[in-house]
Amino acid sequence: MAGFEFTPAFGNRPSQLVGREPLISTLLGGLDSRPGSKERAIVMLGQRGYGKTVMLLELAERAKERGFVVASPTSVREGLVERVVEKLQDDGVEELGNRRVRLSGGSVGALGFSVSLQFSDDEKDKSAEYKLTKICRELTRQKLGTLILIDELQGNSSEIRRLVGTYQELVGEKLDVAMVLAGLPSSISGTLNDRVLTFLNRARKVTLGPLETGDIDAFYRKAFRASGVEIPQELRRRAAAATCGSPYLMQLVGHYLVAYADGGKVDEALFEEAMQSAQREYENDICEATLSGLSPTDRKYLRAMAELGGTCRTSEVAKRMGVSADYGQRYRRRLLDAGAIEAPSSGTVRFTIPYLKSYLLRD
Numbered sequence: 001m002a003g004f005e006f007t008p009a010f011g012n013r014p015s016q017l018v019g020r021e022p023l024i025s026t027l028l029g030g031l032d033s034r035p036g037s038k039e040r041a042i043v044m045l046g047q048r049g050y051g052k053t054v055m056l057l058e059l060a061e062r063a064k065e066r067g068f069v070v071a072s073p074t075s076v077r078e079g080l081v082e083r084v085v086e087k088l089q090d091d092g093v094e095e096l097g098n099r100r101v102r103l104s105g106g107s108v109g110a111l112g113f114s115v116s117l118q119f120s121d122d123e124k125d126k127s128a129e130y131k132l133t134k135i136c137r138e139l140t141r142q143k144l145g146t147l148i149l150i151d152e153l154q155g156n157s158s159e160i161r162r163l164v165g166t167y168q169e170l171v172g173e174k175l176d177v178a179m180v181l182a183g184l185p186s187s188i189s190g191t192l193n194d195r196v197l198t199f200l201n202r203a204r205k206v207t208l209g210p211l212e213t214g215d216i217d218a219f220y221r222k223a224f225r226a227s228g229v230e231i232p233q234e235l236r237r238r239a240a241a242a243t244c245g246s247p248y249l250m251q252l253v254g255h256y257l258v259a260y261a262d263g264g265k266v267d268e269a270l271f272e273e274a275m276q277s278a279q280r281e282y283e284n285d286i287c288e289a290t291l292s293g294l295s296p297t298d299r300k301y302l303r304a305m306a307e308l309g310g311t312c313r314t315s316e317v318a319k320r321m322g323v324s325a326d327y328g329q330r331y332r333r334r335l336l337d338a339g340a341i342e343a344p345s346s347g348t349v350r351f352t353i354p355y356l357k358s359y360l361l362r363d
C-alpha cells in the first residue's frame, strides 16, 4: 500500500491524491473520446499550489496505462516543440519495451515502431513540427495515442502558438492526439494570438478549485494514524478547516504537525506552533509570490480590500484608494484576470487566495 507521508514541495507527487479522482476520471474520459473531439484538448487552470503539476503527472501515469505515449509535463520556454518531440521519443521507446514484453517473443511490428520514432539523417534537420507530425502519424498507425502535457502555460508566448498550430493540424489529420495545458488563471488573460484564442475557445476548460474539508480531514485521519501521531479529533478538524482547501497548505500543516508531535502526541500548544510554521512557509511561497507578480497599484487595491474586510463593494475600494471609480475598475479587471480576486456578485470583489488578506494586513 502506498505510504501516507506529507510532501510539502512543489511538483511533488503526493503519496495520496486527495479529492481529485472525479476530475481525473472526467479527463481520462475525454482522452478516450474519438480523435478530434474537443474533450481531448484541455486547459486546466488553478492557483499556486492547487496541484496543477501533480494532476499532469497523475494523468501521465494513467494515460500510459490506456495506450498513450506521453510527453511528460514540459514548461513553456524556448524550444518547446523540440522538447515535446524528445519526450515522446523517450516515452515511445519505453512503451515499445513494455509492448515487447506483452506480446512475448517480440513482434516485428513493435520493432518497426521503435525504428520509426528515430529520424533518418536527411530528416534530422527538419523542423520540430515536422517531427511531431511524423511521430503522431506513426503512433496512430500503431494504435497508440499521443498525449502532450504542458505545464506553466503562458498563453501569449510564441512557443505555445507554434505548438497549438501544429496540434490543430494533427487534429485536422484525424490523428490520435490529445493535449492538456496547465497554468495559473492569469496565464490565458491579456493579449492572445488569434490561433491560441481559437484553440482556447474550443478547448475544454477545467478549474482546480479548493479541496473539500471532509476529504482533507479523512486524509489527515489516515495519515496521522499511519505516522503514529495522536491528535484530538477537534484539533484535527481545525487543522483541516484551516487549510482552506489549498493542497499545498494541507501538506505543510500535516508535515509540521507530524514534525512537532511530542512523543507522538499533539496538544493545543504544539498545534498552534505547527500552524504558525505552516502558515509562515505558505505566506512566503504563495502570498509573497502572488504579490511579487503584481504592480504597486494592484497591491494598493488589494490592501484597500483587506482593510475593508476582504469581501467588499468595488466603489468602496476606489474611494479608499482615493481614485475614480473608472480607475478602480481598471485594476479590478487586472486582478480578476490574474485570479487574485473574484466577483461573487456584480459590484463586489473578494480574495481567492487563502490568507492573502491577513498577510496584507500584517505587511
Ligand SMILES: Nc1ncnc2c1ncn2[C@@H]1O[C@H](COP(=O)(O)OP(=O)(O)OP(=O)(O)O)[C@@H](O)[C@H]1O
Pocket (backbone or CB within 6 Å): 007, 008, 009, 010, 011, 012, 013, 014, 016, 017, 018, 019, 020, 046, 047, 048, 049, 050, 051, 052, 053, 054, 055, 184, 247, 248, 249, 251
Ligand atoms: N490532490 C492532492 N492531494 C494531495 N496533495 C496534493 C494534491 N495536489 C497537490 N498536492 C500537493 O500540493 C503541493 C503543490 O502541488 P503542485 O506543485 O502540483 O501545485 P501547482 O498548482 O503546480 O503550483 P504552482 O502554480 O506553484 O506550479 C505539492 O506538495 C503536492 O504534493
Ligand SMILES: [Mg+2]
Pocket (backbone or CB within 6 Å): 010, 011, 052, 053, 054, 151
Ligand atoms: Mg506547478
